[in-house]
Amino acid sequence: xRTFLSLSLLLMSITASAQNAAPTWLESTxxxxxxxxxxxxxxxxxxxxxxxxxxxxxxxxxxxEGKGK
Amino acid sequence: xxxxWWKFLAVALLLFASIAALRVPLASALVHVSPDRxxxxxxxxxxxxxxxxxxxxxxxxxENDGQRVCAKGxxxxxxxxxxxxxxxxxGMKANLTDIRVGRLTYKGALFTAGLGAGITSGSCGPGTTxxxxxxxxxxxxxxxxxxxxxxxxxxxxxxxxxxIVLMAISVYNSIRVLGSNSLVQDQAAELAAKxxxxxxxxxLITGAVWAxxxxxxxxxxxxxxxxxxxxxxxxxxxxxxxxxxQDAHKxxxxxxxxxxxxFVLLVLFLFVVPRLNAVDSLHPGNGGNSGFSxxxxxxxxxxxxxxxxxxxxxxxxxxxxxxxxxxxxAETLDR
Numbered sequence: 001x002r003t004f005l006s007l008s009l010l011l012m013s014i015t016a017s018a019q020n021a022a023p024t025w026l027e028s029t030x031x032x033x034x035x036x037x038x039x040x041x042x043x044x045x046x047x048x049x050x051x052x053x054x055x056x057x058x059x060x061x062x063x064x065e066g067k068g069k
Numbered sequence: 070x071x072x073x074w075w076k077f078l079a080v081a082l083l084l085f086a087s088i089a090a091l092r093v094p095l096a097s098a099l100v101h102v103s104p105d106r107x108x109x110x111x112x113x114x115x116x117x118x119x120x121x122x123x124x125x126x127x128x129x130x131x132e133n134d135g136q137r138v139c140a141k142g143x144x145x146x147x148x149x150x151x152x153x154x155x156x157x158x159x160g161m162k163a164n165l166t167d168i169r170v171g172r173l174t175y176k177g178a179l180f181t182a183g184l185g186a187g188i189t190s191g192s193c194g195p196g197t198t199x200x201x202x203x204x205x206x207x208x209x210x211x212x213x214x215x216x217x218x219x220x221x222x223x224x225x226x227x228x229x230x231x232x233i234v235l236m237a238i239s240v241y242n243s244i245r246v247l248g249s250n251s252l253v254q255d256q257a258a259e260l261a262a263k264x265x266x267x268x269x270x271x272x273l274i275t276g277a278v279w280a281x282x283x284x285x286x287x288x289x290x291x292x293x294x295x296x297x298x299x300x301x302x303x304x305x306x307x308x309x310x311x312x313x314x315q316d317a318h319k320x321x322x323x324x325x326x327x328x329x330x331x332f333v334l335l336v337l338f339l340f341v342v343p344r345l346n347a348v349d350s351l352h353p354g355n356g357g358n359s360g361f362s363x364x365x366x367x368x369x370x371x372x373x374x375x376x377x378x379x380x381x382x383x384x385x386x387x388x389x390x391x392x393x394x395x396x397x398x399a400e401t402l403d404r
Contacts, residue, residue, distance in 0.1 A: 064399055
């Protein structure tokens with residue numbers, strides 16, 4: 001459940017920053033160089049998402065290790 | 070003894086597909102012309118290419134309704150920029166004029182004023198120059214608006230395929246729960262839905278990023294976007310429903326029935342509704358749009374896309390497998 005919460009917060013922060021950002025900033029980052037940065041951002045989102053999932057899985061196993069002792 | 074070979078396959082496929090998706094070059098294309106309006110009289114047009122290598126002997130001409138106007142002079146600035154001078158005759162037929170540099174065409178590049186019954190078509194000679202910057206035969210399609218972001222096809226779309234496979238695993242277990250009343254299968258259904266929701270979120274966020282770069286907004290009122298968001302909410306409600314029932318066997322049956330409805334709605338929202346011709350969609354292959362399969366050289370894109378889809382599905386199933394094993398281990402430790 002915490003994974004979803006953190007991911008929705010991430011989604012919200014992206015949307016929030018979109019409202020404040022000037023078009024020129026996006027022009028130079030997302031649109032620049034053939035829009036390759038859109039790919040960089042997408043790959044980053046996926047790695048971050050899987051990273052958060054791994055972190056939660058790690059916690060789950062750590063809890064079990066505590067019980068096993 | 071567990072079967073492990075498919076985990077190696079998952080890693081190998083993801084490695085291959087990710088590297089290829091990021092490294093295969095984009096085909097050469099003309100991406101910009103300035104000015105973008107022409108009227109009868111002399112005009113100098115600056116053409117910008119992407120991944121091109123313009124040569125000195127470039128053949129440049131305009132094409133309006135099949136009639137050609139050859140460039141009077143061509144000045145190649147560098148590999149991606151050239152200036153061509155034209156004398157535009159009066160009486161062009163169509164509103165939009167294509168510009169061609171050798172083998173490359175920019176369709177509808179120039180808005181044309183001063184229309185008439187037609188002009189005498191010029192003969193400009195064949196475009197013989199080599200325009201592929203890389204000289205490689207294996208390139209991704211270069212489409213306006215998308216450009217390099219076409220690579221996202223191999224990252225964003227597999228998220229949805231993975232989610233659908235995980236939700237299918239979930240509903241399969243739910244159907245079995247109705248016959249067996251097994252709490253083990255109920256747990257499998259729950260965990261598959263949870264991992265599936267992770268991929269749903271990843272699909273939504275990556276889609277939002279891609280949409281900003283191509284459609285101009287993080288969220289549009291596209292049917293597929295709203296359908297996907299509603300699907301995510303339906304599965305969130307599934308987890309909320311599970312949390313609200315105390316009795317384990319009652320919860321298993323209730324959740325199983327809800328899950329079957331949820332999967333039916335998923336299929337409706339992601340596959341049926343967006344494909345209706347009555348609705349408007351920005352997604353390729355939806356609302357009467359053509360799919361990516363209509364792109365030239367699409368077979369090259371597919372050679373990377375399908376391994377990526379399979380790799381991500383296997384990774385999703387692997388993640389689900391880990392969750393199930395961890396949950397069962399936790400139960401053993403609790404006893």
